[in-house]
Structure formats: structure tokens, C-alpha cells
Amino acid sequence: MPSKGVQTYTYIAVPGCSIEISVPGQTVVKNELHQFWNSDLEVESDKIHSFLDKTGRFTFKVLHDGRLVTEQWVEVNALTGGIGEGTMTTIANTHSIIHPDPRVIVSYGFYEAGQGHGILPGRHQCYITVTPNYSDWLGRVAPVGSRQKDQPFRRLAIASAHDVGMNSMQNCAAVLKHAGGAVVRTLVANEEKYAQALSEIADKVSGPAVALMAPNIVSSLAITQKDPLPTILALGARYFEFRPAHCHNQVRQYLPDKLYFQHSAIPGMAYDNFLTEVVRFLVDHPTEIIVVQLRWDGVPEECEKPDDKQQNEYLQAALRQFEGHEHHVLAGDLADLHNMTIGDMRRNRKRLIMLVSVDSVSTYTDAGNATLNGDSIVKGFGTVLHPNCCGGRGFINIQCQATASNIPKAVVYSVLEASASTSCLLATKPVCDSKTLPWVRNNALRSCGNNDLVVIMNDFFDGATADVALELSRERLG
Template identity: 55%
Template sequence: MPSKGVDVYAYIAVPGCAVEVSVPKHSVRLTDLRRFHKVSMEVDARAISSFFDKRGRFTFKVFHDGALVTEQWINVNALTGNASDGTMDVIAKTPAIFYRDKLAVCYGLYEAGAGHGGLPSRHQCYVTVAPIYENYIRDLAPPGSPLENKPFARFVLPSPHDVGMNSMSSTEAVLKRVGGAVVAELIHNHRYITRLADALSGRAIALLAPNIVFSLAITQKDTLETLLRIGARYFEFRPARLHKSIIPTGALTPAERHYFQHSAIPGMPYDEFLRGVVSFLRSHPAEIIVIQLRWDGVPTDVCTPPTAEEKRRHLDDALRGSDIVAGNLDDMRRKTVAQLRKDKKRLIVLDSVDSLSTYGDDTYATLNGDSILASLPGVLKKENQRGKAFVNIQCQATPSNIPKAVAHSVLEAGSTNSCLLATKGICDHKILPWVRDNVLNTIELDHLVVLMNDWLEGATVDVAARLSKQRLER
């Protein structure tokens, strides 16, 4: 009889918690702490009593001290493999869940097709249960403690990759005003999508526009405030004005506003991002956040970056009314946590500084993470760290650089089928254990470490927190 597979990747970092996953006539309960669990299940037609309706429910439940924290589910058709209805049918509607100030549950589901283009043929679900790291810096280096006098550079900072692409709202406003055909122009420097756009009519591109954007650009699903509560403390932001062809349409106003740019696809406004970060710092007086401005991949000839004066004005506007002072690279590298707090330099702002990143176009163009894993020891050699401002370990794959995977995501995918989401659980299951086991003896203590990931969740943050504690105690 036909069936559809579901792979579940789970991580539990809170004592007393359990994750229970189930399909018709089969369930598994996970309790081991800080283990990267993988469970493979089948929604089997033989286990579904109805003769005509062969949909079976895939469910996961999270418990804390026996109490139900959350239950999430989706119906899986054992005949067609389709996943529908339920609470996980749209990735944008699966926000992190905070439970009684004790824990954060982060989760997501990739709806798999038949495995075209090398993409998974089994549905992929990830779920993490971790402490709420809302006071990440404070709890690891408490004010007045000996650890507060350690260099801030000892920290490993969790980071959401492309934080500004956590929503379709800016792009949807553009599409509503000027139509979907404009997407071909916005992604003109993506070599694989450009070929696809050239092969399709303007009408076809217009119809596919939301899928194109979602498959290529959306890498987060939680709000900035939620990401900060999960534990994010480092952000890369690529602010620039809207594409020159969009500005005259008035799709987004005012015209001089700067947005996060993924290629030329607009995301979160820069001023909104800065206000959110400063607001969080004001309400969390022991926290420290690092921001790095850069413009990798942004077509600056058509998306104008802010001038030095505009960058200063954005920062001044965000800091106005607070006692927070902007710090710089020297502050980040040389000062202790206590000194940064005393000097009120709790917002470190970097601008295109030279860091050591593990990212490479070839090694990160993967659907299983193996090439990333194999590359890490070589990239992170001690000699490569010399002279670099910090080390950025990127955990997320970039299947958007794989032509067949992109074509499938764009032509056939929906709101849970992004090729970026397809690799989330698979890569985390391989990359994060390597980071946990190797960073302490691989990265020099005087180099701050960034741990970056798509769909930032509790496992990434918990690994970073435990490494931070070990580095601070050395």
C-alpha cells in the first residue's frame, strides 16, 4: 500500500520536556536532552481505516513536566503525498511559542513533493525546545560577576541569516502596485532565476511572483522582537533604496526610505529595524547587540545604499531618547562586557568589516549539507583567522544556487515548499553537532564567533550559549 514519509528533527534543551511525534498507529516520544534526534515515520494507507479518505494526521506535541505546551499537526494524504489543512500548512503562520517564561518552541514543516531536482521526497519537520534566551548576555555574564570582566569577544552570538527577509509584506506591497512581472527585474542578477524568467512570459512570471520571492528570499518567519527573545544578538543588514524602477510607482513610501535588500527584493525597512533593536536594548539593560552593515549581492547601481550622512542620521534617530551609545569594531574586539556596559556601548555597529566566513558559493550549494560539513575544518584553520574582525559560521545551505531545485521551488512550490526550508532540519542535524564539538578548540579566544542560520531556532541558540559559557570560563 502507498505511504508518504515524514522526517522529524528534534532538539530538547529544557529538563522535564518531551516531544511526541505521531502518525496513524505509530508514535515516538523523545526526552533526551541536547541530542539531535531524527525520527523517520510513514503515513501508511494501511493504517488509515477509511476506504475513501486516505489522509492521516502527522502530529507533534511538546510537554513540560507532563503538561501539554503545544500540539501542531497537518494532514498527509498517503496516496498523493500532499500535506494540507492543519496548523503547519503555511510556514509564515508557524511562529515561535513562548511558554510561561520557561521555554521557547520553534518549528516548521517543509512539504515535500516527489523529490524532483534532488529535493527531499519526504516531508521535513523540525522542532526545538530551548530556554528563552531573552537575556542571553546577562545570563552568561551577569553584572557584577567575574565573567563580566572577560572580553566580549569570547561570546558566540546567535544570528538569523538575512533577518530583513522575515516577511513578504514589503514585496507584496510592490507586487500589488506594479504587478508580478517586475520580479524578473528585481532578481536580474540571480543567474538561475534569470534564465527561468527569460524562458517564461511576463504573465507567467507575474503569476509565479510570490513563489519566486518566497523560494529565493524568505529565510526567517518570526518578528524581530521574537528573534531577539529567542536569543539573536548579531545581525547583518543590507540597507538600500528601492529599485529605481519601483520608486516612481509609489508602491512603498517615502521614496528615500532604505530597506533590507535581497538582491533587489525589498524586506524590512532599516529605520524600523534599528528602532526595534534599540527598543529591545532599552528594556533589557544588560544586553549587547552587534549589527554589521554590508551590501553583498545588492545591485547598488539600481538600489542606492545610504550615504555616510544618512547612516549617521538613521542611527541618531534610533538612539534618540535613550542612553545607549553606538560602539565600534575596536570596542567589540578589545573591551570586556563590563566596560561596554559601563560605557553604555551596548549597540556595536560595524560597516563592511573584514570577517572570516565559512560561506562559499560551491560548498553551500547543497541539499544535504555534506559539502558544508567537509569544508569547515579547512576554512576555519588558525591561519585563516588572523587579521579578521570575527568568525562567522554559517549553518544554512543555499539550494537557491542549484538550478533544478530552484526551478522546482518556483514552478511547483507553495507556501511550505521553499527549497531553503527543505534543507533546514537536514543541515542542522549535521552542522550544529560539529560546531558544538569543534569550535572551542578551533576558533581563537580573541575572535568573536557568530553562529548564523536560516529560520533561527532554539538549537542554534542553545549551542551558541553553551559555547559562550565555555569560552568565557577559559
């Protein structure tokens, strides 16, 4: 009988929590801690009692000691594979849920596979992580007064939200509204792989249609996060890369003239807003330390970059907002990252480490991370990482995110079949995480040694990524 599959992935790190997943005729309950689980649940037409309407619900519930924390659902048509109504019909509706009592965060995502043509998954994809609120996780693994606080900061493993500034279409949408959809060609012109994808899209639809699809094109290429920054911080991210620059000369007049995160020339989060939220978080959470790296790879010349003076002006403006606060913050640098203990940083208030274009050991390669299943990413981990791999460079960056946006056919399919819950980057996250994160958890301690900061980076930042980093930090601090 006709059916549509929903490949579902779960991770739980909170005792007493369970995830109940159901489709017509089947319910699965998961409560094992720190286990990466996945299975296919089928919405089968013969399990739906209506003769005319073969739509069934895919539902997940998160419970704590039997009490409901959240319930999310979406209708799935067993015949066509399409989705109908529900709470997960748009990526923008799947923000992580911060629950006050118990203090847990449910992070989840849903990818609509459509008919399953092309090279992207044929089954819908859903991932769910349930983890503690990690707003103060460094205070847990290196408490004030503990011996762990006297360990070098570089002993930590910290989680990172890849391209944190691309967590919303807000600023790009404003540009598209004023400049028109055709400007998308300008915004991605310096990236050959993106230009190729646009060319293939243009071969299939008219120029005006391409312009109308501009938001879908941008979303498929560039949106790598879906939560607000305060939520990403509460989930546990402590390392961020930011590419601050002015908007492309041809669209600069359409937004307030200041620095924005630039993905190619696609504008994301404003840099002043980013810094303010980071400093605010540190002031509110005095045990925590955040590392920010500024870099400009992939940013075209037409996006004016800030000089040292302007970079410092933005930083000092953010710090000044909280001067006089009991837990006000000062900026540190690479030398502090390498030489200070966790306790030293807290005592000297240098809890915001600012780096600029610091060289690091990275597992990322264009070929290896352009994957639909994660196997080549894991293979790259084993090739790059060994106890002496850092070799005097700043830190080790383990990049778990797949870049299906580097595969033109994946972008073309994602755009042409796009709905509000379709993204080629989101399509690959669950399956890749189910392979990369267990590898990191089981091998990073041996593969990375114990003397260099380890960053664990991921798209659509989630609790499992943070939990793996936290547990590695516990082990490395002893």
C-alpha cells in the same frame, strides 16, 4: 502499501520538556537534552481505517512536566503525498511560540515535499526545537558582578539570523501588487543564478504565468526567516547583517521612500523599524549586547545606497527614541568589539556595536553552501577554521545555512510545485542543521581559538542555533 514519509528533527534544551510525535499507528516521545535527533515517520495507508479517505494526521506535541505547551498538526494523504488541513499548512503560520510559564520557546517548521519529484527531498520535513526564552542569555553566561563579565566581549560566540530583513513578504508584496508580477525580473536581474532559474521557469510556463508565480519565486529565492524580529531576539540572536538601501529605481515609488533591507533588489524589512526594535530590546534587556554589520554585497546600483551621513541619521533617530531611559544605549564600533570587556560595554552603555563592511573570516562559499544535504558545508568548516584563521580580521562567521536557491533546478522545482509551505531554503534546513550544529558544538572551541568573536549564522533562526552559541560562550568565558 502506499505511504508518505515525514522526516522529523528535534532538539530540546529545557529540563522537563518532551516532544511527542505521532502518525497513525505510531508515536515517538523524545525528552533527551541537547541531542540532535531525527527519524522518518510514515503515514501508511493501511494504518488509516477509512477505506475511501487515506488521509492521516502528522502531529507533534510539546509538553512540560506532562502539561501541554503546544500542539501542531497537518493532514497527510498517504496515497498522493499532499497535505490537507492543519496548523502547519503555510510557512507564515509557523511562527515560533513564546510560552510564558514555563518561559520556553518552541521553534518549528514544516516543508511540504509534494510528490517528491526533482532534487529536493521526497519526504515532508519537520523540525522542532524547545529552548529557554533567551532574551537575557548574556546575563546568564556573564552575570553582573561575575568574573565572566570581565572577559573580552570577543570571547563570546553569538548566534545570527541570516538575512534577518527577509522575514516577511509584506513589502515585496506591496511592490508586486502595484508594479505587477513581471517586475520580478527586474528585482533579481543582477544575480546571474537567479536569472538562470527564471529562464528555466519561463521555458516551462508562459510569461503571464511567470508573473502570477512572482510571489512564489520571490519566496523561494529570498525569504530566509519567518519570525518577527522581537521573537528572533528572544530566541537568542545577537548578530545581524543588514543591507540598507532605497528600492530599485523602477519600483521606488511603490513604497514609502526610505531604506529597506535589499536581497538583490527585493525589498524586505525597513531599516528604521529594524533599528528601533533592536534598541528597544537593548533598553528592555540591560545585560544584552547586539552587533550589527552593514554591507551591500549583491545590491544593484539601481538601489541607491545611504552615505555615511544618512546612515548616522537613521542610527541616531533610533537611539533618540529612548534617550532619558534608565538603560538608554550608545553605539560602539569595531575597536570596542575588539578591546572592551562585557562589563565595560554595559558600564559605558555601548551595547549596540555598529560595523560597516568589516572584513571577517567566513566559511561561506557559493559552491560549498549550495547543497541539499549539508555535507559540503561541514567539509568547509574543517578547511577554513583553525585557531589562527582570523588573522586580524573582525571576527569569524560560521555560516550554517544552505543556499539551495543557488541551484537553479531546486528553485525551478520549488516554484513550479509551490504551495504555501514550500521553500527550497526551508527544504534543506533540518538536514543541514542536524550536521552543521553538532559539528560547531563539538569543534568550534578547538578550531576557532579563544581570542576572536565567533558568529554562528543560520536561516529560519531557531533555538538550537542559539543554544549551541550560548554553551560555546560559557566554555570560552571559563
